[in-house]
Amino acid sequence: MAEPEVRISTDTAGESGDVEMAGDDVVEVGETGLYADAPGDEVDEEPAVETPAARVTFVDYLKSPIITLLIGTGDSQTTLSAHQALLVKSPFFLDAISPDSASPKRSIALPDSDLEATSCFLEYLYTGEYFPHKLPSGSLQTDPAADAIDSSGDQLLKHAKVYTLAEKLGLPALKTLSHSKIHLIDSTAVAEIMYARYVYAHTKREDTQIRKPVASFWGQRSHVLRHETEGSFRQMCLEYPEFAFDVLSFVLDTEEKREERRRKADEGDGGKGSARKRQRGV
Structure with missing residues (x-):
């Protein structure tokens, strides 16, 4: 079969790009060239370029509807x-407000929420921090209204309440921030036992992030601090058996590690006997 003759018109009056063939078949030439769309030829398609999402500005946040939060109950x-x-950055409020529904909520009651903790949460939403701020040096910003040493437990409880609120609202970054501030506060034994009581009353057993440091603190110092708490330590152990168990576990784990180091030291000395045997002869 003879090859079809191809004639490309050079008529500039009608720049249609049409191609005429001497045979019965006519192939149209598009902008990509001759036979680009001919049957049987593969055409490389360029990957679709995703349009970058528009940046959400702070003004966009401020243009959104106002939600009223009712903190507490009654006259308070x-x-x-x-x-x-x-607010919808929090999964809790995203579910409560339902912004995609036909009639989203404009008022949310939080009868059990702490006012100060909620205000800290809102400050964090708008600024990424809450007072007192963590300084680049690793210390906390000075609070003129607070004592240098927390003897009442108020400073510890402030951040502990922000921690538990952040857990409820589904904000792990705020949990981490508030927990880091707890460890920057100088306090007394009385303040620490109040903090421990709050932690074991308002956190889950598996929340070792906040419970483990509490048990470690009392496990290392309970032989001294329990005399300063005037029976509160004993009451704490009776009221929250999980606290007593965690402290005891820490003490026993520490002793077990100490025994293991002694055993390895004895083996390094040529196996002259265990530390336990030597203590019996003291």
Whole structure:
């Protein structure tokens, strides 16, 4: 079969790009060239370029609807307000507000929430921090209204309440921030036992992030601090058996590790006997 003759018109009056063939078949030439769309030829398709998402500005947050938060109950109830676009960063509020529904909520009651902790949460939403801030040096910003040493437990409890609120609202970054501030506070034994009581009353057993340091603190110092708490330590152990168990576990684990180091030291000395046997002869 003879090859079809191809004639490309050079008529500039109608730049249609049409191609005429001497045979019965006519192939149209597009902008990509001759036979680019001919049957049987593979055409490389360029991958689709995704359009980058528009940056959400702070003004966009401020343009969103105002949500009213009712903190507490009765005469002590306090009304706070915040922008919806910021609140829904929390899975808790995203579910409570349901912004995609036909009639999203504009008022949310939080009868069991602590006012100060909630205000710290809102400050964190708008600024990424809450007072007192963590300084680049690793210390906490000075609070003129707070004592240098927390003797009442108020400073420890402030951050502990932010921690438990962050857990409820589904904000792990805020949990980490508040927990890091707890360890930067100088306190007394009385303040520490109040903090321990709150932790074991308001956190889950598996929340070792906050419970383990509490048990470690009392496990290392309980032989001294229990005399300063005037029976509160004993009451704490009776009221929260998990606290007593965690402290005891820490003490026993520490002693077990100490025994293991002694055993290895004895083996390094040529196996002259265990530390336990030597103590019997003291």
